Amino acid sequence: xxxxxxxxxxxxxxxxxxxxxxxxxxxxxxxxxxxxxxxxxxxxxxxxxxxxxxxxxxxxxxxxxxxxxxxxxxxxxxxxxxxxxxxxxxxxxxxxxxxxxxxxxxxxxxxxxxxxxxxxxxxxxxxxxxxxxxxxxxxxxxxxxxxxxxxxxxxxxxxxxxxxxxxxxxxxxxxxxxxxxxxxxxxxxxxxxxxxxxxxxxxxxxxxxxxxxxxxxxxxxxxxxxxxxxx
Numbered sequence: 754x755x756x757x758x759x760x761x762x763x764x765x766x767x768x769x770x771x772x773x774x775x776x777x778x779x780x781x782x783x784x785x786x787x788x789x790x791x792x793x794x795x796x797x798x799x800x801x802x803x804x805x806x807x808x809x810x811x812x813x814x815x816x817x818x819x820x821x822x823x824x825x826x827x828x829x830x831x832x833x834x835x836x837x838x839x840x841x842x843x844x845x846x847x848x849x850x851x852x853x854x855x856x857x858x859x860x861x862x863x864x865x866x867x868x869x870x871x872x873x874x875x876x877x878x879x880x881x882x883x884x885x886x887x888x889x890x891x892x893x894x895x896x897x898x899x900x901x902x903x904x905x906x907x908x909x910x911x912x913x914x915x916x917x918x919x920x921x922x923x924x925x926x927x928x929x930x931x932x933x934x935x936x937x938x939x940x941x942x943x944x945x946x947x948x949x950x951x952x953x954x955x956x957x958x959x960x961x962x963x964x965x966x967x968x969x970x971x972x973x974x975x976x977x978x979x980x981x982x983x984x
Contacts, residue, residue: 754796756962756970759895760917761800763792766929766969767867768818771921773895773914774800778808780893782912782921783966784823784834788871793822804830809893811885812836813902813923814909815843816850816943817876818868819966824877835891837901838884839908846878850906850945860934885910900957904950905941911957919962920975925950926982928968938963938971938981954979 754762761772763785770785770793779802781793797803810823810832823844826832836844843849868874885891887901887910900911905924912921927941944950957963963971963978971978 757917760919760962761796762964762970763796764789765867767864767931767967768871769964769966769968770821771964772796772800773897773917773919774802774806775894775916778802778806778894780895780897780914781807781810781826782897783813783819783923784810784821784826786818786821786868786871786873787825787875787877788821790822790825807832809891810834811891811893811897811899811912812840812844813912813921813925813966814906815840815845815879816906816924818873819923820844820879821872821876824879827879827881833883834879834881835883835885836879837899837908837910838886839903840906841882841884841908843906843908844879844882850943858933860930861932863934864931902950902953902956904946904948904953905944907945909950909953913958913960915960917962918960919964920957920960921964922957923966925954925957925965926963926978927965928971931967936968938978940982941965941967951983954982
């Protein structure tokens with residue numbers, strides 16, 4: 754799905770993956786669930802692109818519903834996978850989150866069902882990663898800039914791509930709670946350090962698009978999203 758020129762999303766409001774393109778190729782931001790690999794191929798085809806155009810995958814953090822097809826791209830196509838040093842081990846399957854989910858609602862069954870249909874139980878941990886740090890600007894399509902966003906996990910990051918006026922926040926915030934179904938910018942569940950996660954949002958630059966790993970794209974700008982999360 755095209756959100757704007759050179760900015761695409763695959764998946765849905767349950768689990769989302771983003772693509773940024775330019776004349777040099779495509780950057781994939783987060784890798785969702787393993788079964789979303791087919792969605793990736795279809796979206797690339799609709800863009801007139803192929804897997805050969807994918808120059809890198811950036812993970813906002815190392816949780817299993819964000820690493821999905823990353824190892825497959827790395828192993829089968831030599832695509833480098835970038836993750837913050839604080840979550841490198843988590844992305845390799847060494848260490849788990851400590852955050853609690855909160856109250857469950859009917860939306861939780863939708864999340865579990867979608868995850869199962871998209872191969873969530875088959876998620877492969879990474880065997881090799883390229884570690885990044887706060888402030889890095891990567892030599893990838895869109896010139897993505899890394900913004901440390903600790904709280905959901907130690908190595909959570911946001912990715913700012915000025916060329917598409919977007920900041921990709923992973924689980925730094927959500928616009929659809931995966932357990933309750935509540936919509937709109939809000940703190941994400943399963944966050945290791947909730948207060949730290951909210952404080953970290955102050956580092957986000959102004960951008961039109963605020964794009965979470967779960968929930969609808971938010972086009973009202975960074976400031977409005979942060980204000981809503983803080984209540």
